[in-house]
Amino acid sequence: MTFTDCTRVALGALVRYPLRTAMMLLATAIGVAAVLVLTALGEAARRFVAEEFQSLGTHLLVVLPGKTETSGMGPGLMAGESPRDLTLADARALLRSPAVAKVAPIVVGAATVSFDGLERDITVMGSTASLLEVRQWRMAGGEFLRDQDWDRASPECVIGDTLRSELFVGRQPVGQWLRVGDRRCRIAGILARQGMSVMVNVDELVIMPVASAQQLLNAPGLFRVLVQAAGRDSVMPARRDMEQILKERHRGQEDVTVITQDSVLATFDGIFGALTAALAGIASVSLVVAGVLIMNVMLVSVSQRTAEIGLLKALGANRSQVTRLFLTEAVILAAFGAVAGVTFGQAAIFLMRSLYPDLDFDPPLWAVAGSFLIAIGCGALFGILPARRAARLDPIAALAGR
Amino acid sequence: MPAPMIRLESLSRTFQVGDALVRALDQVDLGIEAGEYLSIMGPSGSGKSTLLNVLGLLDTPTAGAYWLNGVNTSAMSDDQLAATRQSQIGFVFQSFHLVPRMSALENVELPMLLAGLDPAERRERARAALAGVGLTGRSDHRPAQLSGGERQRVAIARAIVMQPKLLLADEPTGNLDTASGAEIVRIVEGLNERGLTLIVVTHDAQIGERARRRLRLRDGRVVEDLRTTRP
Amino acid sequence: MQGRDLLRFTTRSALSHRLRSGLTALGIGIGVTAVVLLTAIGEGLHHYVLDEFTQFGTNIIGINPGRSTTFGAATGVFGAVRPLTIDDAEALKRVPFVLNTVPIVQGTASAEGGGRERSTNISGVGPEMPAAFDFQVALGGFLPADDPRAPRPLAVLGATVRHELYGERNPLGELLRVGGERYRIVGVMESKGQVLGFDLDDTVYIPAVRALELYNRQGLFEIDVLYDKSASADEVVAGIERMIIARHGGLDVTITTQQQMLDVLGSVLDVVTFAVAALGGISLLVGGVGIFTIMTIAVRERTAEIGLLRAVGAGRGQVRAIFLGESMLLAALGGVGGLLAGTAIVALIGVAVPLLPVRLSLPYVAAAQAIAVLIGLIAGVVPAQRAAALDPVAALRTE
Numbered sequence A: 001m002t003f004t005d006c007t008r009v010a011l012g013a014l015v016r017y018p019l020r021t022a023m024m025l026l027a028t029a030i031g032v033a034a035v036l037v038l039t040a041l042g043e044a045a046r047r048f049v050a051e052e053f054q055s056l057g058t059h060l061l062v063v064l065p066g067k068t069e070t071s072g073m074g075p076g077l078m079a080g081e082s083p084r085d086l087t088l089a090d091a092r093a094l095l096r097s098p099a100v101a102k103v104a105p106i107v108v109g110a111a112t113v114s115f116d117g118l119e120r121d122i123t124v125m126g127s128t129a130s131l132l133e134v135r136q137w138r139m140a141g142g143e144f145l146r147d148q149d150w151d152r153a154s155p156e157c158v159i160g161d162t163l164r165s166e167l168f169v170g171r172q173p174v175g176q177w178l179r180v181g182d183r184r185c186r187i188a189g190i191l192a193r194q195g196m197s198v199m200v201n202v203d204e205l206v207i208m209p210v211a212s213a214q215q216l217l218n219a220p221g222l223f224r225v226l227v228q229a230a231g232r233d234s235v236m237p238a239r240r241d242m243e244q245i246l247k248e249r250h251r252g253q254e255d256v257t258v259i260t261q262d263s264v265l266a267t268f269d270g271i272f273g274a275l276t277a278a279l280a281g282i283a284s285v286s287l288v289v290a291g292v293l294i295m296n297v298m299l300v301s302v303s304q305r306t307a308e309i310g311l312l313k314a315l316g317a318n319r320s321q322v323t324r325l326f327l328t329e330a331v332i333l334a335a336f337g338a339v340a341g342v343t344f345g346q347a348a349i350f351l352m353r354s355l356y357p358d359l360d361f362d363p364p365l366w367a368v369a370g371s372f373l374i375a376i377g378c379g380a381l382f383g384i385l386p387a388r389r390a391a392r393l394d395p396i397a398a399l400a401g402r
Numbered sequence B: 001m002p003a004p005m006i007r008l009e010s011l012s013r014t015f016q017v018g019d020a021l022v023r024a025l026d027q028v029d030l031g032i033e034a035g036e037y038l039s040i041m042g043p044s045g046s047g048k049s050t051l052l053n054v055l056g057l058l059d060t061p062t063a064g065a066y067w068l069n070g071v072n073t074s075a076m077s078d079d080q081l082a083a084t085r086q087s088q089i090g091f092v093f094q095s096f097h098l099v100p101r102m103s104a105l106e107n108v109e110l111p112m113l114l115a116g117l118d119p120a121e122r123r124e125r126a127r128a129a130l131a132g133v134g135l136t137g138r139s140d141h142r143p144a145q146l147s148g149g150e151r152q153r154v155a156i157a158r159a160i161v162m163q164p165k166l167l168l169a170d171e172p173t174g175n176l177d178t179a180s181g182a183e184i185v186r187i188v189e190g191l192n193e194r195g196l197t198l199i200v201v202t203h204d205a206q207i208g209e210r211a212r213r214r215l216r217l218r219d220g221r222v223v224e225d226l227r228t229t230r231p
Numbered sequence C: 001m002q003g004r005d006l007l008r009f010t011t012r013s014a015l016s017h018r019l020r021s022g023l024t025a026l027g028i029g030i031g032v033t034a035v036v037l038l039t040a041i042g043e044g045l046h047h048y049v050l051d052e053f054t055q056f057g058t059n060i061i062g063i064n065p066g067r068s069t070t071f072g073a074a075t076g077v078f079g080a081v082r083p084l085t086i087d088d089a090e091a092l093k094r095v096p097f098v099l100n101t102v103p104i105v106q107g108t109a110s111a112e113g114g115g116r117e118r119s120t121n122i123s124g125v126g127p128e129m130p131a132a133f134d135f136q137v138a139l140g141g142f143l144p145a146d147d148p149r150a151p152r153p154l155a156v157l158g159a160t161v162r163h164e165l166y167g168e169r170n171p172l173g174e175l176l177r178v179g180g181e182r183y184r185i186v187g188v189m190e191s192k193g194q195v196l197g198f199d200l201d202d203t204v205y206i207p208a209v210r211a212l213e214l215y216n217r218q219g220l221f222e223i224d225v226l227y228d229k230s231a232s233a234d235e236v237v238a239g240i241e242r243m244i245i246a247r248h249g250g251l252d253v254t255i256t257t258q259q260q261m262l263d264v265l266g267s268v269l270d271v272v273t274f275a276v277a278a279l280g281g282i283s284l285l286v287g288g289v290g291i292f293t294i295m296t297i298a299v300r301e302r303t304a305e306i307g308l309l310r311a312v313g314a315g316r317g318q319v320r321a322i323f324l325g326e327s328m329l330l331a332a333l334g335g336v337g338g339l340l341a342g343t344a345i346v347a348l349i350g351v352a353v354p355l356l357p358v359r360l361s362l363p364y365v366a367a368a369q370a371i372a373v374l375i376g377l378i379a380g381v382v383p384a385q386r387a388a389a390l391d392p393v394a395a396l397r398t399e
């Protein structure tokens, strides 16, 4: 019996019982679609986070004061202090490395801002002109901080969108004088609305020259130093150089932590990758259930088609041919089910995409291929038992229909 | 004169098969008294089974009326029909219709189970019914372990266990050898002698002739209605 | 038909096709196992996280400088305009129901001692810290109750620091150098292990004021207030607010009760558990398709039987009940099997991998059972309806 004949006979048998064939297809399709949709979700989350970090800037490194030997995001790393501050001079020294392109020192604090009788608590960030480029933020109007001597505490600032809308209702903020804590600054520009960007709500910021912010907040040390490496290949050399420079400046002590964007990205990638794989695994359980259903229905159909099998045997079909016939049926079911599942899944993903255009839902290729293979594998595996049972039927008894 | 047990008034049962209208029963008028023994004969396709199914409330006529014990059955709901079948009518089929996974006793218990009788009572009555058809000691056998004649006797026990007033048998001997068939006929005639109204469809003339009243159908009409008055 | 008889009837007919019924139930069983297992992991995680948090006690209120919060953390950690001081911490002790206050300054520094050096976390705290957070001292004692404004330079080591610097030696009385200052070691804490990936034992505890000097800071990171369990958190918070307003001239701090944090955390974890349960439910859905298919086949195979049942007096309702009962029975069997399998696996994980937090979630176990039976019911409706609607005469003719 050729492969084509085998397929034709199997297809004929499937078409004869349209309802149960449809149900087996449905079961397999649900499983495959579940794998696709769930992995697409996991993948979308991974990409979202990756893009968040990418939006931090390119080839970015972050220097934080303090270092502990045990890894992990302890309170010491998140918000802790270290006995030796990172200073503006430290930040400037980092520019000595040829691998470093740009440096943006950062201080952060809270202050009350007021304008024309309106008041609001807000986060104040002190930095330099290079911050805009390092963080790849956009301006909505006016100018960002001027590129000037870092030690100059000039009275200028840039505000976020929330502040603009809350304090300057219907007025042009650029050029106005804003009260921040016990100081005043002239608004040079407004940041474009961009919402959360990695732990900082950009819309709720007031940005001023780093020296001004240090005086306002009475903070001699820097909170962080953002560094842009000269290129992708310069990230690791930059990290080495920076650690070396700061060690020298801190009398041989390694008391800072340098994080590269890539390493954080890799960590998150790993976490979300594992999450996606776990989701795929959970969804695959339903493929196994579909396989059990295929086995069950095939067993029923073997017992219902006993006479037919007896006839085949009487006509000279051997065991392996009968086995092949039923296995083909199971695999065809699984394969068609998988095709239907991919179609369903893609339809659902299309729907999700139109509902949440911000997220990039797309099942990874391994999930599509994997669910397909698992479905067919389940079909074949669970088809074996019924097929063997059919093959072992005694032709005489089978013909008698018993 | 008391009303007859069964009265059919120009009763028709038609089937639409494609474009054709098949008149399985065509304006049948018939009265049957309680306790009668009636055989229905006729060529294949003449409407014998249809008549029996209508009489047994399994099928509903398309026209005409069927009065059972003075009640017009066309007014009965589906549940009332089922309840009437349960309490007043017993069926025996050519192909026995035993549930293969159940023992002889359980098959006989089935109508009582549906009626919601208590297990102890069910068991007792089922055993008695089986004993009545000569199957004491075969209660635990499954249909597959019984001969054709024995199977039909289980079916008869099941048909009478609810003590119906009407027993309908559709070619009860059709699947049996002569000896077993004769045994079945003897059993149902015995039941008739004890007052049960008996209607037997058959195409075996010898069996048909035994009935005191003999109907002959052709193309859904009663073409002959003979009575033998007992001496 | 009596309920008991219906059950027996359906059981018997399910048992007459053992393999088929078994496989049908298996489909549901796998789904229930998945739900039981996944929710056990979710629930275990829930308890694990809550345990980690409540080990510091639930009657704690945290006070952070700064009013507005960005991303959950009070902006005060960046250095607020008005600092929280040691004096604030002392004054808060006078608020009704307050048992203790613990000032906290956190950071990192290099600690030298025993001829070795280690970068470690520094916690500047008050002497009541072990009592408030339920930490135990393993060796010596904790920081003594010195004048909180001018405490002696004493230090207590976390287990990791002690081990890294002194090995098995007794470090009590030795001198430890932290950021240019020398501290005498008076105690070693018992190991607390990791909390959410952070090694609590990699810490040196010094008096809060000295930590402020070390880091050249004005204000504390946080003041933790331990209050009497019998008092309501709202009452204590109100007292704290009055005290802060009296001292600062305004409410420029953020007050977080442990209970609020636990509530938020708890509801997030509940959502996670629900989500994984729903994922497991996909398999239940497929199992339901299985029941539907098999019941449809059963109705078709047993047409003659249905005809007979109708002939001997079964109403449509009874026929429907029989097939619905059978489909629910199969689902319930699968449910119980899945429950047993899931429970067994959870128990096995508990024994084999004690580190993995798993814990049976009874509400979800019950829900999985109920949903399994419900799926049986839904999957059975169409086939049972089909059986009930069969024309008895036609049904009797098939064989």
Ligand SMILES: Nc1ncnc2c1ncn2[C@@H]1O[C@H](COP(=O)(O)OP(=O)(O)O)[C@@H](O)[C@H]1O
Pocket (backbone or CB within 6 Å): B015, B016, B017, B022, B023, B024, B042, B043, B044, B045, B046, B047, B048, B049, B050, B051, C394
């Ligand atoms: N369900 C049905 N649909 C269509 N035609 C039917 C149906 N049942 C019976 N008939 C037709 O009605 C006629 C009488 O049938 P039946 O009562 O079974 O005959 P008998 O039992 O006398 O052999 C036949 O022509 C048969 O083909």
Ligand SMILES: [Mg+2]
Pocket (backbone or CB within 6 Å): B048, B049, B050
């Ligand atoms: Mg007939």
